[in-house]
Amino acid sequence: MRRGAAWVALPPTLFLAALFALPVLRLLILSFSDPAGPFSPYWRIVDIPAYRTALLTTVGIGGLVTVLSVLLAYPVAYLMATVPPRVARLLGLCVLLPFWTSALVRTTAWIILLQRYGVLNTLLVDSHLLRHPVSFVYNLSGVLIGMSHVLMPFIVFPLYNAFRGIDQNLIHAAETLGAGPTTLCRRVFLPLTAPGVAAGATIVFMSALGYYITPALMGGPAQTMVAQLISFNVEEQLDWAMAGALSVVMLLASLLIFFLFQAVFGLDRLFGDAAPSGRGVVPFAVGARGRSASGRAMLVLGGAVLLFLLAPVLIVFPMSVGSSPFLSFPPQHLSLRWYHELLARPQWLASAWNSLQVAAIAVPGATLLGTMAALGVSRLRGGLARGLEVLFILPMIVPPIILAVGLYYQMVPLGLIRGHWGLGLGHIVIALPFVFLSAQAALRGFDRNLERAALGLGASWPTMFRRVMLPAIGPGVAAGAIFAFITSFDDVILALFLTDVRGRTLPRLIYENVSEEISPTITAVAVLVILLTLLTLLLNVFFQKDTR
Structure with missing residues (x-):
């Protein structure tokens, strides 16, 4: 039964093969496509100061x-x-x-x-x-x-x-x-x-x-x-x-x-x-x-x-509650002027809505696939388990600019740059490792005797998972989903390549404004983003407390 349930690792493996390994591989193959010769770009890296x-x-x-x-x-x-x-x-x-x-x-x-x-x-x-x-x-x-x-x-x-x-x-x-x-x-x-x-x-x-x-x-x-x-x-x-x-x-x-x-x-x-831990070990303290x-x-x-x-x-x-049109600290007069301006400018609200729509694609997808990946790896042993574990962690290791450019090259012919699905799929790739690691940690603390008892009493594996395992590892999975949301909502690099002007997210709009000129409106946006982050972190602390 242990190996029989390892099939759940197949969907996240295929997903990462299509939207992580393939885009990166195609980008690497492009490095040998220069008309001047397959190794010409590499020689230019050496020759050009x-x-x-x-x-x-x-x-x-x-x-x-x-x-x-x-x-x-x-x-x-x-x-x-x-x-x-x-x-x-x-x-x-x-x-x-x-x-x-x-x-x-x-x-x-x-x-x-x-x-x-x-x-x-x-x-x-x-x-x-x-x-x-x-x-x-x-x-x-x-x-x-x-x-x-x-x-x-x-x-x-x-x-x-x-x-x-x-x-x-x-x-x-x-x-x-x-x-x-x-x-x-x-x-x-x-x-x-x-x-x-x-x-x-x-x-x-x-x-x-x-x-x-x-x-x-x-x-x-x-x-x-x-x-x-x-x-x-x-x-x-x-x-x-x-x-x-x-x-x-x-x-x-x-x-x-x-x-x-x-x-x-x-x-x-x-x-x-x-x-390290063991008998007789006194924890380090004053x-x-x-x-x-x-x-x-x-x-x-x-x-x-x-x-x-x-x-x-x-x-x-x-600084977000100052009335001056210039950034100053401390503010001489308090005002909600920049919050009113933020709500009055439709591009900010539209970009925030775009970010939430993308997160609505990324978070469920990353949570489902990341949990499946953790379950599959927990059922395997040896080199296959270690190889899959590396695959599911690699999106955290590979520089995001490589993934962004690779996905851009792959998605433009498919028309996925317009709308939210292209960026949403990209965010699943970069958020999946967080869910995988969180669910994997929760599975290490799961008592396998409960699983054997449920299966021994005639429950099917899906029934056992729904009634026994999921409630036990649920807080860990929820914590992973929270980190997946933060990862999606914070991403800039993928958003720069995988969205157009109409579909740009809040981080991309902030980046465009900071690149040109820092307006006091940015401070109001920053405060709201910080409050949202604090709320999600408090939720994560709550879920972690439930796992103890």
């Missing part, structure tokens, strides 16, 4: 963002591991809120904060710390701040799990032997948390290689990355061969990092909780002597990093 520079810039920025994210994540993870569980959950929500808030909302808020006459420069000049405003945005500093803010949570949670798995007895033993804070950090904390750091850093570096929106909005010409060149070759040059060649380079780099990590640590470490001076310093740093995470989210609220 702009392409070489973009490759080096992409790797360099990815490395810098990874290092910066690790440094920022350590104090937050340490803080979460040394406070009571309820406080740790609250701090985790503070980390998740900016993480799941629309990338465009965060980017817009950072531009407001960092621009030459923005909030940060105003505070620094008024406090006489600076004589003249400094450019914090449209350069490397803006890209590093924006990308680290988005990607740092990928390291916080694996690192928090690593801290939580440290045996407090080891700390007591080391202190008894005379180890000070520096020795503890060097000989105990760093080695034991290294796997968690490696897991988070791998995700951050792979994600950074394919970044598009933040460098495009917060960087300058010197920060042009490979994803921007892929878009440029498709939209401006119509050079599909070069776009395909750049995609091959980016894809190979991402997959190489992914499979190297899988070979060394395994997928459980990359996407799961791999904290010692009986209280926090040391270095521990108090980490506490202060953790609070500062949390403020860094929340600052862009918090800053847009007061």
Whole structure:
């Protein structure tokens, strides 16, 4: 019966083969279609300085963002591991809120904060710390701040799990032997948390290689990355061969990092909780002597990093109720002018409605297929199970610009760019892994004896699933569906390629407005998106609470 029910993995496998593997493969084949020769685009990448520079810039920025994210994540993870569980959950929500808030909302808020006459420069000049405003945005500093803010949570949670798995007895033993804070950090904390750091850093570096929106909005010409060149070759040059060649380079780099990590640590470490546990293990916590001076310093740093995470989210609220036609902080006069203007402009309401219609396609599709994928993998063993697990996770690994361009090339002849179905199907692809991982985690906690008892009493497998298994794993599936909704509602890259002007979604409209000029109306849009994100995160916390 275990293998007999594995057929449920077939529909999501076929779906990803048609709308993920095939578009990516066709794009890669296009890289060999240049009239000058099959390898001409690759030689141009080597010969033309702009392409070489973009490759080096992409790797360099990815490395810098990874290092910066690790440094920022350590104090937050340490803080979460040394406070009571309820406080740790609250701090985790503070980390998740900016993480799941629309990338465009965060980017817009950072531009407001960092621009030459923005909030940060105003505070620094008024406090006489600076004589003249400094450019914090449209350069490397803006890209590093924006990308680290988005990607740092990928390291916080694996690192928090690593801290939580440290045996407090080891700390007591080391202190008894005379180890000070520096020795503890060097000989105990760093080695034991290294796997968690490696897991988070791998995700951050792979994600950074394919970044598009933040460098495009917060960087300058010197920060042009490979994803921007892929878009440029498709939209401006119509050079599909070069776009395909750049995609091959980016894809190979991402997959190489992914499979190297899988070979060394395994997928459980990359996407799961791999904290050690066992008899006699005392969870890591503040010692009986209280926090040391270095521990108090980490506490202060953790609070500062949390403020860094929340600052862009918090800053847009007061700015959205200002009456000035220019962005100013703090607002001198309170007004709901920008909310009224938002409701009065039909394009904003139309784009929001388009986003909801696309989500109405993506969320049920991703939830159904992701749950089926998790059920199928749970019934299999060996290489087939591991291969399917990799397939269902790959849409999270492959840079979204590659998928967007590949789907665009495949869907234009089918007429799917007009309307909502093309983008909805694309969103199913990128949202399916979130449901798969969430449902897979719920299935690990399901008691198989209940399944055997139901089947032994004569219930068919569908009846057993509907009456026994689904109620047990339902909260996990619902949490995956919530993340699928956020993923769909937040997407910009696929929306730029798979929608026209009439079908553009809210993130695409925000992107177009931020690219031209930041209007105070954007702050009102940002507040509403943040509130929607907060509501969905609270729903997720509720469902996770039900699974305990």
